[in-house]
Amino acid sequence: MAKELKDLTKRSEDYSKWYNELVVKADLAEQSAVRGCMVIKPYGYAIWEKMQQTLDRMFKETGVQNAYFPLLIPKSFLCREAEHVEGFAKECAVVTHYRLKNDPEGNGVIVDPAARLEEELIVRPTSETIIWGTYKNWIHSYRDLPLLINQWANVMRWEMRTRMFLRTSEFLWQEGHCAHATAEESEKRTEQMINVYADFAEKYMAMPVIKGVKSANERFAGAVNTYTIEAMMQDGKALQSGTSHNLGQNFAKAFDVTFMNKENKPEYVWANSWGVSTRLMGALIMTHSDDNGLVLPPHLAPIQVVIIPIYKNNDQLAEISKAVNPIVDELKKLGVSVKYDDADNRRPGFKFADYELKGVPVRLAIGARDLENGTVEIMRRDTLEKETMALEGIAQRIVAELEDIQQSLFERALKLREAHTYRVESYDEFKNKIEGGGFFLCHWDGTPETEERIKEETKATIRCIPLDSEEEEGVCMVTGKPSKRRVVIARAY
């Protein structure tokens, strides 16, 4: 492990390579035998589980319930909503047969040509179609509304170029699908969920985000409006971290889902959908980690504190353990996830490097001399700073330290974003500076043509129109046409 750590590429050398290596070396995930699909390893999955549990609790606090809908979607369902099929149907896994049989020539098994499906089934790329096909039978009256449902599931999009967590053919996510009696209520829920995502990103991932609205080009296929949270990675690129879509009545119309309103008149149902995925794992890694490995915010770290004994013989270890055990108990009582690593098959230096690589927020090291002095050495993963502290009252101080790390990580990330956010007035200046990464606050004339031109010429896209942006008279940096507010433009993952 020590050797592996030494081999980690530096961020300044090759950020992309650093990321790919770190995902593997920190035991988060690896490529599988199936093209574009990853295996999420136990340590990576433990972080994802913490994300899931937190989000699930936050959803339920807003009245959302979980359910489960089929993995496979009849091909004809995808075609019902015209824009949706344009945006989604193309690159996906298609099930055409339901049986294998022994190869008559003896080479294992082959697809049984007699078992061809009448209608092909698609492995869900997202579930609006199958869910709205189901809601038709659930919704009859305004009394059946709102319907606030979420699903934790795997989905597939046949991506040509994949990167672990950031873009994989199969990924894990949650997708919320709400049905409402009024446009206002649906819009309110759409905004509520982007706020839940932003809260989660900032309070748990320690990742500052910009909340905004997508341009028409970047909208979800079938939505009338898409909200997004956009985060800046350490290389200055944007990462879309969660989206919430106001679907208007598009899916209700496509699947003929109506309800009798309070005036006893039939009306199409109003819809929204919202999701985050294992992509958040990529965002987490690229927001905080450094050349020594992962840096995890305490609120999502599977192990928040590791305690490593330094000893020459079993007597010393016994002495140390006697002092450490009550601290472990106290930390557990305080809700801290702690590991006392007294395994004797790895040296302390080896352990230090390993837990650094894994991003454990706080490390305690305690040896015979510490015991004599009633002290312990504490190291913070975020700053790599060591300090000697009294053993007396250490548990309470660790709790405070964890909160401080959580806060510091957020502030460090916010500072980085602020330092790389630029108000730019001219397209020439933009084209010059975009190479260095960062968020650009620019005036844009609001047309898809200009948006397309920026993308083609600079590989940057309009990330969002920030919700908190102020009206400001200006002119589009590309065309000189009038503009009323600045948008965020950046290159993105």
Added chain:
Amino acid sequence: MAKELKDLTKRSEDYSKWYNELVVKADLAEQSAVRGCMVIKPYGYAIWEKMQQTLDRMFKETGVQNAYFPLLIPKSFLCREAEHVEGFAKECAVVTHYRLKNDPEGNGVIVDPAARLEEELIVRPTSETIIWGTYKNWIHSYRDLPLLINQWANVMRWEMRTRMFLRTSEFLWQEGHCAHATAEESEKRTEQMINVYADFAEKYMAMPVIKGVKSANERFAGAVNTYTIEAMMQDGKALQSGTSHNLGQNFAKAFDVTFMNKENKPEYVWANSWGVSTRLMGALIMTHSDDNGLVLPPHLAPIQVVIIPIYKNNDQLAEISKAVNPIVDELKKLGVSVKYDDADNRRPGFKFADYELKGVPVRLAIGARDLENGTVEIMRRDTLEKETMALEGIAQRIVAELEDIQQSLFERALKLREAHTYRVESYDEFKNKIEGGGFFLCHWDGTPETEERIKEETKATIRCIPLDSEEEEGVCMVTGKPSKRRVVIARAY
């Protein structure tokens, strides 16, 4: 809802119809637009979530970690383990293409023939192959062992005849896949997990189970030994509720997974796998429910207590709420999941029937006269018995009542099983009695031929050789050949 309840078929009329109706009427699940696949509705999913959370905690307490492996498995992987492919590969969803395109004739989308996969991918029916293909890179030395991993996932088996929860083409489950350095350790883990399942079934589902070993015929494809827990449903049929497989070195050999043992010699890894699925939902329903609807054991009920106010006007409701709110708070503090249903768009009688149908273990009803008397009416769902109790100290009594219901349900189910378990000596007697259902403890000569004959002639199968069975000299009821212990024979779901 009241009408729907009245329509529920009685168990004595048609048990199978009763089950199918109850699943739908109690809002647990429904058929989807995709053949053989169900939608798990929020109320059904809430029960499954409670099962998941409990099992997940129990697994982790034994050292198991979660991970995630790909949904799709290359066809060639399935053929590596010869018995495994025989048992599994045939009826499954096969992905052959990765792209759709617009139909040139304008009829929606069609499969793009140019996007044919070089090797077909199978939607996992179980994950031994992809996981052992992965373990090859994870395991090198005895120090990497044991590997104790579980996955919560969806799987597909293309079933011809499906029933909700009991047998669906797609279902949700967990699959544990452990790797060990010795045969003994792997066998120990295999047994440990069937014990975990039995504990879960008995303590949470209140469902008595018989732990046993499967006959060779009924073993998992690729296993050297399969442990099972078998439960008796109310109609006397058996339901296999969980299995744990000792896989020997079969998968390690198939995927060439070796490790250097302590003597520094290469050796194949020892494996086991174990799983339970949404099938447990079917077992839960058919163990406890009655002609009025679901009966849920308190340990798995999403709502454990419902409180229904009976009032004539808003003043009365306000008075009742004032008395009820502190009880709700106290119950929540005691960890009880409670719902105060003061919705005014449904009458009390309607609510009573609905919560009965949904199996809420305890119902409180409180009206103006109760308030005057300082009492409340409490009804237990398991017995439908009502009692008037003092409001004073009601929360503590509810907690006791919930535990009593949990225990009573288990005992009632155990009694039913005991009353329908028969020691039978002659095959004629067996053939006579099997029509009435039940578990039959019989002597069997141990041959697959006899097992096959019993199955063909009576539709009954050897459910298991019970772990706690005592040695007993006897003769096979079919062939008269010698037998050393009785096995459990029954018709099964």
